[in-house]
Amino acid sequence: MRYVLMFVGSSEDQDAFEKLPKEQLAAAYERAGRWFEEHSKAGRIVGGAELQGPNTATTVRLKNGKAMVTDGPYIEAKEIVGGFAIVEVKDLDEALAMAKGWPAGAVEVRPVVDHSND
Amino acid sequence: MTAALVRALGDFDLAEEVVQDSLVAALETWPKQGIPDKPGAWLMTTARRRAIDILRRDRRYRDKLALLERSDMTSDPAEADDRLRLIFTCCHPALSQEAQVALTLRAVAGFTTAEIASAFLVAEATVAQRIVRAKRKIVDANIPYRVPAGTELADRLDGVLSVLYLMFNEGYLSRGAQAAMRRDLANDALWLTRLVARLMPDQPEVVGLQALMTLNLARSAARFDEAGEMVLLPDQDRSRWDSVAIADGMALLDRAGAMHAPGPYQLQAAIAALHSEARSWADTDWHQIVVLYDALLGHVDSPVVRLNRAVALSHFAGPEVALGEVNDLALVLSGYHLFHSTRAELLDQLGEPVLAREARRRALDLCQNPAERSLLERKLRS
Structure with missing residues (x-):
């Protein structure tokens, strides 16, 4: 079963994170890196990425048949997705166990629609 | 023989008790009157009769019969494991606690959606929707049907126990306007807890919760006067407390305590036990x-x-x-x-x-x- 783990944090968390002293920032990145490495080695990670901040986001929205381009994320939310991982595991409990090991913030776990039998 | 009676009676404790009684009866009768032609059948008949006597005498006869109708407690380990898996799935933290309660009552205790709705004073359609959504999430998100192991167990068991305790409290002192106390719901919560305790006998907090519920229910008869008015603990007529149930609760608490891992339910049960032991409010x-x-x-x-x-x-x-x-x-x-x-x-x-x-x-x-x-x-x- 495939799930997407979305790594979520508030923009304040994000700001605070970016203002961390160099060594602490490096340590945090290392913990996240280790998480990815461990689960990749075990064959649980299919894909994923760390995203740049919402200030770099551009939203394209179809309106009356026309694609409108606007600055900013698709929704002004207190919490933003900072990255994601696509994982392949047996069931929700395994996905939750991975999410529990993520070193910071919140993780939203969403099952992926299986189109293999369509 | 006990297993057969458990199936027939749906109550493990009762089955064990009547088997013991029929063996005692055999020891007394057989030396005098000789061993019957079919000793096994004789024992079975004696045990069944004894069970019916006990059930009749029990003033909670009707409650129990109602429980028996939907309980098929069994000593078959495969089926017992199945039931435990079901409880853990119903109480999975990925479901809202409201859904956990509704699903547990529906799938494990055999309540109808109408019964759940009336117990929690919500519309039947709301309960039905909660259950449908929860079931759909179990399938769509692939919530596993299993009893968690290792370090995960403690957390998940906490979740199961809080669902059971919530169920009990709703029954013990209903928030609703219809009845101050819903014994059926409180009794069913105790029944479910006893089931979990039997399936996980080495978990002290499960036994602790069973003790807590047993001790609280033991005071039921004194909690309301003839007019249905509530009587608080200081003013209760303690002679109306159920001394058998109190003894049961104490024994459970001792059994939990012997496992040397105190927890919140055991401590609350111990507090309830001190109240039960006191001759008066002042003597507590x-x-x-x-x-x-x-x-x-x-x-x-x-x-x-x-x-x-x-x-x-x-x-x-x-x-x-x-x-x-x-x-x-x-x-x-x-x-x-x-x-x-x-x-x-x-x-x-x-x-x-x-x-x-x-x-x-x-x-x-x-x-x-x-x-x-x-x-x-x-x-x-x-």
């Missing part, structure tokens, strides 16, 4: 109760626990000290009716009738349970 071992509340606070630091501790404290440290502790909780508990009624009691003791009255009025404004409301109204009139 308040020092020990405060010690137990302190231990409980080490597990769950909740303002409600602090409020109860303050009540116990008032009995030897005096109402003034207790009121100080209660007032400290004002910020978090000002929306809780028992905070105000506790203040009212303490203010009465301190000779402050005007302030007590005001506190009692606020309690009444916040209280939803009909029996508790009526009690407050009576005190306001007096």
Whole structure:
């Protein structure tokens, strides 16, 4: 079963994170890196990425048949997705166990629609 | 033979008891009258008769029969494991707690959606929708059908126990306007807890919760007077407490205690046990109760626990000290009716009738349970 783990944090968390002293920032990145490495080695990670901040986001929205381009994320939310991982595991409990090991913030776990039998 | 009777009676304790009794009867009868042609059948018949006698004599006969109808408790280990897996799946933290309760009642205890709706005073359609959504999430998100192992078990078991305790409390003192107490729901919560306790006999907190529910239910008969008015613990006629159930609860508590891993349910059961043991409200071992509340606070630091501790404290440290502790909780508990009624009691003791009255009025404004409301109204009139 495939799930997407979305790594979520508030923009304040994000700001605070970016203002961390160099060594602490490096340590945090290392913990996240280790998480990815461990689960990749075990064959649980299919894909994923760390995203740049919402200030770099551009939203394209179809309106009356026309694609409108606007600055900013698709929704002004207190919490933003900072990255994601696509994982392949047996069931929700395994996905939750991975999410529990993520070193910071919140993780939203969403099952992926299986189109293999369509 | 016990297994066959468990299937027939749906009650493991009862089956064991009647098998024991029929063996004793055999030991007494056979030497005098000779061994019957079919000793096995003789034992079975004796045991069945004994079971029917016990069930008839039990004043909770009807309650139990109702339970038996939907219980098919079995000693078959495969089926027992299956049932346990079902409970853990129903109480999976990926489901909302409301859904966990509804699903457990529906799938494990065999309630209808209408029964669940009436127990929790919500529309039947709401319950049905909750259950459908929960079932769909179990399938779509692939929530596994298993009993968690290792370090995960403790957390997940906590979740199961809080669903059972919530169910019990809703039955024990209903928030709703229809009845102050729903024994069926409280009894079913106890039945489910007993089931989990039997399936996981080495988990002290499960046994602790079973003890807590048993001890609380033992006081049922004294909690309401003939007019259906609620009687609080200090004023209860203790001779109406069910001494057999109290002994059961104590034995359970001892069994949990022997596992040397105290937890919140065992501590609450121990507090209930001290109340059960006391001959009167004044005779209660308040020092020990405060010690137990302190231990409980080490597990769950909740303002409600602090409020109860303050009540116990008032009995030897005096109402003034207790009121100080209660007032400290004002910020978090000002929306809780028992905070105000506790203040009212303490203010009465301190000779402050005007302030007590005001506190009692606020309690009444916040209280939803009909029996508790009526009690407050009576005190306001007096």
